[in-house]
Each structure stands twice: as structure tokens, then as C-alpha cells.
Amino acid sequence: QKEVEQNSGPLSVPEGAIASLNCTYSDRGSQSFFWYRQYSGKSPELIMSIYSNGDKEDGRFTAQLNKASQYVSLLIRDSQPSDSATYLCAVNENAGNMLTFGGGTRLMVKP
Amino acid sequence: ETGVTQSPTHLIKTRGQQVTLRCSSQSGHNTVSWYQQALGQGPQFIFQYYREEENGRGNFPPRFSGLQFPNYSSELNVNALELDDSALYLCASSLASSGGDFRLPEDLTEAFFGQGTRLTVV
Numbered sequence: 583q584k585e586v587e588q589n590s591g592p593l594s595v596p597e598g599a600i601a602s603l604n605c606t607y608s609d610r611g612s613q614s615f616f617w618y619r620q621y622s623g624k625s626p627e628l629i630m631s632i633y634s635n636g637d638k639e640d641g642r643f644t645a646q647l648n649k650a651s652q653y654v655s656l657l658i659r660d661s662q663p664s665d666s667a668t669y670l671c672a673v674n675e676n677a678g679n680m681l682t683f684g685g686g687t688r689l690m691v692k693p
Numbered sequence: 694e695t696g697v698t699q700s701p702t703h704l705i706k707t708r709g710q711q712v713t714l715r716c717s718s719q720s721g722h723n724t725v726s727w728y729q730q731a732l733g734q735g736p737q738f739i740f741q742y743y744r745e746e747e748n749g750r751g752n753f754p755p756r757f758s759g760l761q762f763p764n765y766s767s768e769l770n771v772n773a774l775e776l777d778d779s780a781l782y783l784c785a786s787s788l789a790s791s792g793g794d795f796r797l798p799e800d801l802t803e804a805f806f807g808q809g810t811r812l813t814v815v
Contacts, residue, residue: 625807628803670736672735680741681726681728683728683735685735
């Protein structure tokens with residue numbers, strides 16, 4: 583059973599701080615890793631994808647991947663109240679068929 | 694806006710009935726995946742369609758079935774609805790550049806979701 587684990591939260595950070603979201607996965611064969619943001623009652627929105635070990639930066643977002651530790655994280659710099667949402671980590675084993683999602687971490691950014 | 698559209702947005706059905714949900718993929722995308730998201734959980738993969746054929750299936754019973762049409766739009770059909778089928782149903786489209794044998798990350802673009810269909814079974 584392939585698993586993707588996330589702390590459900592809520593993770594509460596003050597406005598302007600760095601939010602750090604973490605995800606672990608069980609399948610060592612996983613090749614592709616994604617972070618989605620989901621506002622309440624809405625569908626998931628792709629924020630970042632990462633395929634190689636190391637860091638990938640896009641604006642205020644940085645994804646970090648460590649395949650040896652089976653760990654992927656998302657850093658949000660200068661957090662804004664509009665970043666308050668559930669963040670879903672998704673893992674793809676063979677670059678195709680199915681994404682396996684974690685349960686999501688609820689982030690609350692307080693003004 | 695992802696360009697992926699789903700219909701209807703909300704639906705209420707009675708236990709035992711059948712339902713059909715529809716998805717139009719993003720322009721140029723040839724692969725459609727369906728997910729079920731129960732309240733408070735992450736999405737669960739139902740199945741994927743590539744070139745009108747099922748190309749992978751998650752742990753869902755046969756009463757969940759689907760179709761993909763030549764224009765790459767797709768339908769999800771659920772027979773004999775159960776109360777536990779109440780969920781947000783999500784469609785995601787991607788572009789596959791290989792022959793459906795997705796071995797490398799570059800063989801399939803990222804998945805973009807539609808707005809979802811909220812199904813309530815009473």
C-alpha cells in the first residue's frame with residue numbers, strides 16, 4: 583500500500599513568516615512530486631512540481647526533495663493571509679497513471 | 694482557470710440510483726484522470742483514460758466506470774449509489790507525449806483539475 587503522509591495541522595504562522603510544510607512517502611520508486619493548494623470548497627490548484635533531489639524555487643514557494651529520506655517539503659516565504667488553505671502533497675510512482683495524495687495540511691496565516 | 698470544466702457542479706442522488714459526471718479536458722490534453730475526495734481527505738485515484746482506453750485504475754469497485762471520447766472529454770459513471778459515494782469528484786487532464794507507457798516524468802505533463810462535482814447521496 584503506497585502511502586503519502588502529511589501532518590493534518592492546522593499549522594498557524596503569522597503574516598510575513600515562513601511556513602514549512604512536510605510530506606513523507608513510502609514508495610522508493612516514486613519519480614514525480616507535486617504540491618497542490620486547495621481552498622475550502624474548491625478544487626486543488628497546482629503550485630509546484632519537483633522531480634530531482636534538491637530545491638526548486640518559484641516566487642515565494644520553494645519545494646525541496648530528498649529521495650534518500652523519502653521526504654518532500656514546501657516552504658512559503660512572506661506568508662500572506664491569502665495563503666491560508668489546505669496544501670496537498672502528491673506523489674507519482676511511474677510518471678503516469680495515478681497520483682497518490684496525502685491527507686493535506688491546513689495552513690492558517692494570521693494577520 | 695485551468696481550462697478543465699466539469700458538470701454538473703452539484704448533484705443530489707438517492708441511494709441505489711446511477712449518476713453520470715462529465716469532464717472537458719484542457720485544450721490539447723489527451724489524458725483524463727478521475728479522483729474522489731471525501732470530506733477532510735486527500736483525493737483518491739479512481740481511473741485514468743488515455744486515447745479512449747482505461748490506462749490505470751485505483752481501488753474502486755466495477756460500479757465505477759468511465760468513458761473517454763474522441764475529443765478527449767470524459768464521463769464517470771457510478772451505478773448503485775451508496776451513501777459513502779458522497780464526495781467531491783475531480784477530473785484532471787494532462788498531455789501524454791509517449792504511447793501511454795509513462796516511464797519518465799517528461800512523458801506526462803502535470804495534472805490540472807477542474808472545479809469538481811459535489812455529489813451527495815441521500
